[in-house]
Amino acid sequence: MSGKPLRRTLVASLLLLSSFSPALSQLHAGESAALAKEESGQVDLSAAKALFDSRSACFVDSRSEYAYYTSHIKGAISLSESRFDEQFPDFRQKKSIETLIVVYCVGPSCPKARHVAEKLKKNGYRNVKVFSGGLVEWSHAGFPIEG
């Protein structure tokens, strides 16, 4: 006799849980995407700005030197993909391998930031992140640029 209500309660709770799960998964989707990004070595605009404000990271511009000369994120250092070998010795002297580095390019479609990040990792830098939004997203947000 007591088995029936228990079964009903179980079925009802299962139904209730299944109806809520898509909503829950949607709620967690943004969070998990950010986590996945973080794990893959990427940072989004808000994370990049937080690092910029706390001055805990060194921003590296992977575009050509002339593009960096025209405009770049305030305080960023030029380490272009095309002339990485020429610029790297000077960078190595300035920044230790423990430094947290955020590499950026012009925008998400530009692969240079990823390439420079890989080269930095090959040269012993462990804390390298890629800000995929790049200079376009940064300047659209009205964050500080110079050049």
Place this chain on the structure above:
Amino acid sequence: MSLFNAKTPMTTISFSSALITALRLLLGAIFILSGGEKLLDLKYFALVIAEYQILPSLFIPAVALLVSLCELLCGTMLLVDLFSQISASVMLSLMAIFIAAMTNNVIRGLEHDCGCFEFLAQWYGLKEEIGIGPIVRDILFFILLLPIALLGSNRIPWKKHKG
């Protein structure tokens, strides 16, 4: 008939000299603009030359200065018709170097600013990267410089010439 024959050489001479004068003025003005703007921001031009990845870093600032001065001086000399034949020959050599450098980088698959007419980017937002367009334009400049280099004069305009 004799009248027509007498006029033909004169018409030819005046046409060719008018053509050379027009080419001198046009190309002179273009080279003054191009060299002048490079001199105004020499560092930017040097960084663009570096992107060509042809010259050693040590020579790049000197080459940037030399190219800018060359364009400005040759442009001025073409405009005032002072040693215009020599000036056109110097610019011909420069055009040949530009064409070779751009073709080389296009073949290598590099993508960067051409460093040609930056005022176009500043005034009209036309960013010019290396490619077929700038190469064809430089070939056109090369062709337009040929008549001045071959038929132009090396006279000094303020000196009186005999005959």
